[in-house]
Amino acid sequence: MSLNHDIKDGTYLDVLQAPSLLQRLRYTREMSVVLSTPLSDEDQMVQSMNDASPTKWHLAHTTWFFETFILSKFLENYICFDDTFGYCFNSYYDAVGPRHPRPIRGLLTRPSMQEVRSYRAYVDEALELLFQQYDGQGGELPTKASRLIELGIHHEQQHQELLLTDILHLFSLNPLNPVYKKEISINRNKHKKVLDYDWQDCDGGVFEIGHTGDGFCYDHEGPVHKCYIHPFAMANRLVTNKEWIDFINDGGYQNVALWLSDGWNKVQSEQWNAPLYWQQDEDGQWMRMSLHGRHSVVLAEPVSHISYYEAVAFANWAGKRLPTEQEWERAAQHQDISVNTFDLQHLSPQPAQLVSGLTQLFGHTWQWTQSAYAPYPGYAPEQGAVGEYNGKFMCNQYVLRGGSCLTQNGHSRITYRNFFYPEQRWQCTGLRLATNA
Amino acid sequence: MSLNHDIKDGTYLDVLQAPSLLQRLRYTREMSVVLSTPLSDEDQMVQSMNDASPTKWHLAHTTWFFETFILSKFLENYICFDDTFGYCFNSYYDAVGPRHPRPIRGLLTRPSMQEVRSYRAYVDEALELLFQQYDGQGGELPTKASRLIELGIHHEQQHQELLLTDILHLFSLNPLNPVYKKEISINRNKHKKVLDYDWQDCDGGVFEIGHTGDGFCYDHEGPVHKCYIHPFAMANRLVTNKEWIDFINDGGYQNVALWLSDGWNKVQSEQWNAPLYWQQDEDGQWMRMSLHGRHSVVLAEPVSHISYYEAVAFANWAGKRLPTEQEWERAAQHQDISVNTFDLQHLSPQPAQLVSGLTQLFGHTWQWTQSAYAPYPGYAPEQGAVGEYNGKFMCNQYVLRGGSCLTQNGHSRITYRNFFYPEQRWQCTGLRLATNA
């Protein structure tokens, strides 16, 4: 059975059927290749800004992660594919050694795409061997190894989302407006009805926040801890493009009173007047660049590619506010949440279903919260190099919750904490409003 | 009675004797002049970096604040001293109108120092008239006016501290190492014994955070609200210069594992290897520039002029952490706290008294907390231009608690929230350690 075939057919791994670790590993490794398939070697080579990385680099770095943290430690007699790759494809793990500077990842024309493909095959084979090594001994992988493989899977899923957002950024600067995958139509939602606003009231009190249970989570999702939450109400759906155009037309980008001071500086220095990738036609119509190429903005869809600053300004304009991450987690806890539906046929946030209750929690856009990214009470990073995964970034960034249309199925959780700098816009980021009770 | 005389004699207003609003207004207005007295017109003219302002600008801006928000609104027939001053001396109140750009405040050689002195006298006289206007009518100032005067007093006190830190920054770049006030000796604490560490245990639970009662507070100190705090322990005193030198000598500034990612970038791009104003002599002795000129670092004194990044790295090195602002407020609540003792004869943090219990809460250095500066639950900025005072800065900054040797007596409180960017070091900033229970 070729996973590749399944993925290409749009039949994605059913996360509810609890596939084995090995199955999920194979699936994830193959998914990266599937995502890179519509791209030429040239597309995969280029880095369009410091924040982004080339596709090739994502493909190699995720492989390096398995090689460095798992194979080198747990597979007997494992020989590194190439000693220079450690320098080339380390992202930010200082404990592992020096590395190629991030802003010039796009200069690594060598090793070639072909060598990276060989690297992936070599490591994939070794990972199979690792499973066999323990199978053969009638035993199981050591817990530490399986936990690190689990981390490697989730790590690669994160890079799969970055791969897509980075390619979109690159294509957005190309005068030919390239389309990521030609087979997809985009305008089908043009006249879709928008779900009415409904406010989900939540009581105040002391609640438990953070991850529990045996399933995988990142270190920063715990420890589970008590937290006092004040009564609040949460919007049932995301803010739409239509509402964002109202904000623009009402002078939102010109009204200093709506903005955080740092946000206003950014608006002026960068001359922001709309979400990233939006441009106005000569006849005033808003167009946007997406993985589907350049097309008109679909009014009923959730707005995406906005910064924290814009999210806050919009909330002020609407007389509401952003939720805290605790409020988001609490509101989500007892709701019927939509299932995350990553699908290579979509790759765009979709209008909300006309249902009751909280909707669009996952699968459309990441949702800015007003919470600065900080350690939970009692948080301690993991020991060793993987301890650099999250903890050292707990400054100047803001938490986003949920997940986007570019997030792999099964990757996110109700306790999942994504984080970016408040000025960053190249991720698939949107917002959901909240208000005091 | 000349307040000026009192201040110069070192007899500071006794804040416990509850002086009247008018007394405190007069005292505060005179204090600004007293603080500028040791400085030449040239010293008062210059701006040494974007973050700092010239003394002259502080003197004029605090006056403009009273003119704009109080006299123009509440004093009948008040005529502005000079219509151009609004443009020159507005700091960041967008609702009031356009303003002279912050980075070139130091180019305002006109209006002259002499005109600014006249401006102060004119406004002071008008403020007296305002009190008389209501006194004559047998009545009192409208609450709104007295609240704004109270705000103006606290506003001017903040600028008094800035005036001193800004002058120190200017002097630190002068090859002649100027002394702010010649009469003061500095080395008296050279061999002082250091108070032993003692850890104040605090129980967890739901506590009320934020300001209560009738006294003045800034809008962001409220509303008072419930908060869940986990058990923790707080150090009884601030971190000393001696301990900081141990951190340096142990390679603290070279050990990436101790640092937040953004902090490490700063360490490298700015080549930080010690607190701001520290330099090593040829014989390896650490010297520092302070308002007393250049002198050797006094080991028993609290470390000052460190960034949030350095505070976090030090805490990691020490195996502790920074307290949250809620923990700080909770720990301070039921302690015998030292009284703030601003004194023109000191102007430097002092070694801790050999006492039991929490000490050095005020009057030495501002204390970085791990809390990002954010609105309290239910917070809403004040209406009108003064609503820009705090709210729009609630992003990318960190809360400091306590108060420093440069903070005016009676200015700070247990609920007081100061805030600066994590890379800023020119304020009198230090740290107190905390740890999980």
Added chain:
Amino acid sequence: MSLNHDIKDGTYLDVLQAPSLLQRLRYTREMSVVLSTPLSDEDQMVQSMNDASPTKWHLAHTTWFFETFILSKFLENYICFDDTFGYCFNSYYDAVGPRHPRPIRGLLTRPSMQEVRSYRAYVDEALELLFQQYDGQGGELPTKASRLIELGIHHEQQHQELLLTDILHLFSLNPLNPVYKKEISINRNKHKKVLDYDWQDCDGGVFEIGHTGDGFCYDHEGPVHKCYIHPFAMANRLVTNKEWIDFINDGGYQNVALWLSDGWNKVQSEQWNAPLYWQQDEDGQWMRMSLHGRHSVVLAEPVSHISYYEAVAFANWAGKRLPTEQEWERAAQHQDISVNTFDLQHLSPQPAQLVSGLTQLFGHTWQWTQSAYAPYPGYAPEQGAVGEYNGKFMCNQYVLRGGSCLTQNGHSRITYRNFFYPEQRWQCTGLRLATNA
């Protein structure tokens, strides 16, 4: 006889009467003080950009020049006024030692203005002693000393011009539009008739270029050398403001075809649309800031405060070109040239007299030539630190010829070579057109 009195009365030293070296030294030293008199200590303290220096710094640096290069070498037992001043007031003489960085000259609030005044008096007295030392011995100053004093005089005259242009730059950024000297009216030339263009034909051939004779010149004005010049014609007068407005109205600043590539980049990055200090009123009238404050542009006056890039673009627009410096020198050689007339009552370029022949060679604006600043054949810098005066700047700059309304009487010459970077505009710079024969 008080020179100060004479200067203030507008009776300037008659350079044709060949005053003695000592007379000219005294006059020049006093002139600096006279020029600073209309300025407050605050005005004299501030540096408005990296290219400019504070008046105080000019006053001290020119004094340091005499102390370092003359008194320390030739006056027996001379004791430096203050050992720290060498560091503070060295401009760019690497051979003399380290120095305070240029961009922060404006932070030197100490030494104070008063100390600088004492410094000047101390050095002036020592210079008198130096003359007496040799007079008493019935002899004369050693040639080397008198040549260096001559250099010191011309050096100080250069700084007198800089002092005025630097103050204008500072005042141009002040919202109050300060006037340098109140007593002067400006609009008297409003309706003056403009001299018709006349083109002075010059034959080609081999000519001698460079300084000859015993009079003072800078090292880079020699050695005198042969040069082949092609036939050309030179405009009899400078380009006027009226002509510049025609250039603006014809889209000169929007027409890329007129500009050097580097110039066009500057036009776009700096958004140039007029000479420095020009601004358009609401009703479209062009105003400019000058030492007389803000006033309307006088059409008949020569244009000033333009960059080399703008001069070239204008010449292209006019179908002409800039002269080379050799052409300028050749054209000036056998003409009846106007005498330089520095006068504190003017300080502005004046409309051309209605005379025949080449006019406005000196006393109005420096004239950009198309010649890159380079050594003459056989040029060698002087030995020692004063060799750094000119030679090390022979790169990336362009030669200007003539002199301006801010140039001291007797300072410039037909062989005089001024030089600035092609993007610099804060000097009193204009242009004269030339064309091939």
Added chain:
Amino acid sequence: MSLNHDIKDGTYLDVLQAPSLLQRLRYTREMSVVLSTPLSDEDQMVQSMNDASPTKWHLAHTTWFFETFILSKFLENYICFDDTFGYCFNSYYDAVGPRHPRPIRGLLTRPSMQEVRSYRAYVDEALELLFQQYDGQGGELPTKASRLIELGIHHEQQHQELLLTDILHLFSLNPLNPVYKKEISINRNKHKKVLDYDWQDCDGGVFEIGHTGDGFCYDHEGPVHKCYIHPFAMANRLVTNKEWIDFINDGGYQNVALWLSDGWNKVQSEQWNAPLYWQQDEDGQWMRMSLHGRHSVVLAEPVSHISYYEAVAFANWAGKRLPTEQEWERAAQHQDISVNTFDLQHLSPQPAQLVSGLTQLFGHTWQWTQSAYAPYPGYAPEQGAVGEYNGKFMCNQYVLRGGSCLTQNGHSRITYRNFFYPEQRWQCTGLRLATNA
């Protein structure tokens, strides 16, 4: 006969055999492809700095040049290959229309390498048609067309050199030290004897400078004009790596007295301590990156990849100077000059032959002159867009003469003027010393 085959065999077009315009056109077009052959699509995609361009862009831009300036004008019914390419591949011709910004040429992953190859084939075929169109009519190409084709050939030859220097820059930043073409050895000159210095004396007088005759030249090589040159002497050969190491070891990069002021600023801000691409091994040996990969510096070879600033500092250190471009041209005029020998087997400057007379004029490194790039007397740019080829760059750059090991055979001439900014080092630039007679 396949030109490609010839080129690959190292049998390069014999420029002395005066092949026809069409032959040279075909040869030049094929040469670009040959030069790109050792490179992967990834290598050809990437831009390593603003000054450099991707190989793909060079291949497309040179094609666009023929399409825009020749085919569109002279070939009947010519249809542009793709209307979007004009925007993508215009370099700096403002008269032709807007263009893709230079710093992001490396983001053009579309059009693909394959499409650019098709573009080249399409245009090559059309060029053949153009020749046939006139041949068929029994006539010849209009003079204007043949002159523009000649320009297109020289234009493409320039880009062939840039292609190689740009690839070297890219590879120099790759941790794997890629080799451009594997078949080439490098160290064969390790112990080669260095030609003794000999100084060629040249009389002074009036000489003609600039291009004469019917052969092709760029517009800025004329008009031919008289020039007075002073007696001088020229070194017979280029400065070697051995001599450069002596300069380094004598503290050349630390001795401010040797440097132009702007050069010294660059030394400090960029921390230059050797030519570009040089690095010192742990054992102190100098290594350099070249198209042959990383290898030890060959002492007898001419130094390359130095800036104008370094050339001037070296000349000062040696007690000599750089020649002017007129001196260079005059010295070269009556010498037996070596023939340019571009050869894909070399690609590195070679030690001087042990011959008498001036040597190494072409074929090793471009030679910095002390002449600022400026128009010759009487110069006027060509009419139309191609007039932007040279004239608008006549500012802030310096002239280099001769040619390098990367310059195509027959491309350069004695009157040839190359030009770069004084801080640029990525071209194959060296120096020859001169001195006053």
